[in-house]
Amino acid sequence: LPTQADVLIIGAGAAGLMCASVAGKRGRSVLVLDHANKVGKKILMSGGGRCNFTNLYTAPDNFYSENPHFCKSALARYTQWDFIALVEKHGIPYHEKTLGQLFCDNKSRDIVDLLLAECREAKAQIRTRCDIQRIEPLEPQGFAVHTSLGKVLCTSLVIATGGLSIPTMGATGYGYEVARQFGHNIIPTRAALVPFTLNQRALNRQQELPGTSLAVTASCAQGAFQEQMLFTHKGLSGPAVLQVSSHWKEGMPVTFDLAPGLDLSDWLAEQRSNKPETSLHTALAELWSKKLVQFFLHRNGLQTKPLKQYTDSELRTVAEKLQIWTLTPEGTEGYRTAEVTLGGVDTNEVSSRSMESMKQPGLYFIGEVLDVTGWLGGFNFQWAWASAHAAGGLV
Ligand code: FAD
Structure with missing residues (x-):
């Protein structure tokens, strides 16, 4: 395990991998850690195995949040058209199923491969089967992250651990725990799309x-x-x-x-x-x-x-x-089968431009761990891509 990185991302799911590729391409050294045995498990099982990766009609109205304005900036700066262009750049065949929902023609694996190829190009490093034990803020800046594979020092720390749905696929409430550690409010969570x-x-x-x-x-x-x-x-x-x-x-x-x-x-x-x-x-x-x-x-x-x-x-x-x-x-049926988690890290304490915590400089929250939840139909992935892109450009 590298002992140091500019950017350490916890969670190698949709948002974490996207953020890693964007930050890496800016020349930042990036390390992504995940406790699961492989990356992007939820992407693999999404959309009935064909990943409904975005929606043609994505708009802020398709999202629930206590703070409905929060998602607007990131969604406007990285749109469904940007992600579609990325899918096309990788030659992934796709189709519209219904109501603007875009699915892979073949398998969800195509989207995971896209993200991994982008991460390779960005020279981002990824380690799975890594348990995070403790996060220690450093003076004047940065963090020491203690893990089962050793200690890593980083300047920026990105929490991309997702929501609580499907615990058997590796979902944990760890992101909320980190948020609480740094004094963040959590909007009560609830199983949704269930x-x-x-x-x-x-x-x-x-x-x-x-x-x-x-x-x-x-x-x-x-x-x-x-x-x-x-x-x-x-x-x-x-x-x-x-x-x-x-x-x-x-x-x-x-x-x-x-x-x-x-x-x-x-x-x-x-x-x-x-x-x-x-x-x-x-x-x-x-x-x-x-x-x-x-x-x-x-x-x-x-x-x-x-x-x-x-x-x-x-x-x-x-x-x-x-x-x-x-x-x-x-x-x-609860979190066992829910597609998403409503609630999460209160967005009133996070920058809508960069996803950076207003409580702890250098700490970022992206994807589903935030209190932004999309409708069914590809909106949750579009939020993961957009929020990850916003953070990736600034970490
Ligand atoms: P995730 O993709 O869940 O990634 C979080 C990562 O963090 C995981 O790899 C996890 O292992 C890791 N992690 C968690 N806790 C820890 C920890 N303590 N230490 C280290 N790592 C940790 N959305 C759509 O838009 N379209 C769909 O077709 C669709 N289908 C879905 C089908 C199912 C069955 C489910 C459950 C969800 C579906 N969703 C869909 C929702 C979508 O998968 C999520 O909203 C999206 O994956 C969130 O991205 P994320 O990166 O925030 O979190």
């Missing part, structure tokens, strides 16, 4: 449904997302549910519009005039699979009869019951 769990009674009712999905608009508090919802053995998942989970807190109801963009009452009235003999469940099978129709009817205690036998007001009541489903999840 499936909901339901109570046993609700699960019994939907036991035929796991694996079934449908388009919905899911809303909770200020959030509303039109996307797919998926029934699971534990509850509900799919992009609409993951997105709305970032707005959810214990005990809050979540509302699903099960026929987004449609006025079910008008639609059923139209079906009644076109096909009066058709029964309600047959008509509904045009919107939902048979299993779902049965489930929604049964859940609302609704019988089915030919449409012509419904009065206008009956049809309206049926439509209202069927279209809007409100439920209170029992909980979430």
Whole structure:
């Protein structure tokens, strides 16, 4: 292990590797340390193995933070177009899947290889299987970082240890610990982009449904997302549910519009005039699979009869019951499966230009460890790239 570096980065994930390459190319000597057995594990498992590495429509509105202005500067100075140019420079094939989400055509490994190639070009050194034991601030500047591989002296220290999700992949709360050591406030953390769990009674009712999905608009508090919802053995998942989970807190109801963009009452009235003999469940099978129709009817205690036998007001009541489903999840699957962590190092005490701590000169926080959390769709990686680039240019 080198005993000295201009810049020591803890965490060889998305943000840490990006920062290492930017700082190294400025001529700084850079060392990246990670306790895991290999680098970029979350990148490798991201996007179902194809890494949704950015989003064409990235904007500050796609991020949650107690301090919503904080992310603007870094996102503006290193945009999705900058990262796309880097992907193209490395000849990595990619495609837009939906809603501006860019994925690798092949494997997430392409993005890790891109970062490692950039780090090699920047002569940044990387060591894995290295436990950080203690950080000691030095006078008048710099740090001594005590590790399982020895002591390293550095001028700038960058914390890029990410959030708490998927502990089995090496996630730890170490970044928050370092922040506390230097007097930083931590915005309480919470699992986000995470499936909901339901109570046993609700699960019994939907036991035929796991694996079934449908388009919905899911809303909770200020959030509303039109996307797919998926029934699971534990509850509900799919992009609409993951997105709305970032707005959810214990005990809050979540509302699903099960026929987004449609006025079910008008639609059923139209079906009644076109096909009066058709029964309600047959008509509904045009919107939902048979299993779902049965489930929604049964859940609302609704019988089915030919449409012509419904009065206008009956049809309206049926439509209202069927279209809007409100439920209170029992909980979430938690950090075990969450894609991200809400909250983190309070950005009011960090420079939005450089990501440097306002409490401890030379200390930087980048990526998910900060209280900046993106929506589902490539925004979390774009934040990792942008915040890392901002710090990398100044460390
Ligand atoms: P990470 O990439 O998590 O890197 C942190 C690094 O720090 C890790 O290498 C870790 O081993 C290391 N570390 C942690 N603690 C210590 C310690 N004590 N000592 C030394 N090293 C330590 N985002 C998207 O934008 N698109 C996606 O497609 C996407 N898919 C995802 C799928 C899954 C299953 C998950 C869990 C997340 C996904 N995300 C996705 C979110 C995204 O992976 C993260 O937001 C992003 O990786 C954060 O980058 P980071 O560098 O801050 O942290």
